[in-house]
Amino acid sequence: MRYVIMLAAGIVGFVATGASAAEQRITINIDDSKFEVQQKSPLQAGTPIVIVLRNNDIVQHGFTSPQMVGAALKASGGGLEAFGKGVEGIHVDTGKTAVIRFTPQQDGKFAFRCDLHPQMKGELYELEVLRGSGGG
Numbered sequence: 001m002r003y004v005i006m007l008a009a010g011i012v013g014f015v016a017t018g019a020s021a022a023e024q025r026i027t028i029n030i031d032d033s034k035f036e037v038q039q040k041s042p043l044q045a046g047t048p049i050v051i052v053l054r055n056n057d058i059v060q061h062g063f064t065s066p067q068m069v070g071a072a073l074k075a076s077g078g079g080l081e082a083f084g085k086g087v088e089g090i091h092v093d094t095g096k097t098a099v100i101r102f103t104p105q106q107d108g109k110f111a112f113r114c115d116l117h118p119q120m121k122g123e124l125y126e127l128e129v130l131r132g133s134g135g136g
Helices: none
Strands: 002-008 011-017 024-031 034-037 049-055 061-064 073-077 080-084 089-092 097-102 110-113 121-124
Touching (some): 049 061, 073 089
Antiparallel strands (some): 002 011, 002 121, 024 034, 049 097, 061 089, 061 110, 073 080, 073 097, 110 121
16 A cells, blocks of 8 residues: 655645556645645656646746656646756746646655745655555
């Protein structure tokens, strides 16, 4: 069994999961210079992630993560699209939505931040608990 903990901008979720889905969809709203995860979807290693990022704030914000560096990534929004391994983050204008697709290369913490406003940070976690054959 896989146990997943999510934490982002003060929101915590704990979910036990079974089989992997085709892709994981996470919606993150930006309001009052804070990232707010809208649903508590579990992250599973090796499964593609779709992040829908909505900027409801009055200024432009960025979204970047060490998990995105070197990953094959596709980002789209406002009629523009970028893809490849050189995309390490995006900027989202006020009132706009961006969609980011990629598959994380490693398990564990998925930290993200706004590169324009250093105080804006969030994290998603994946913890896999392995049980021994001794029944515990």
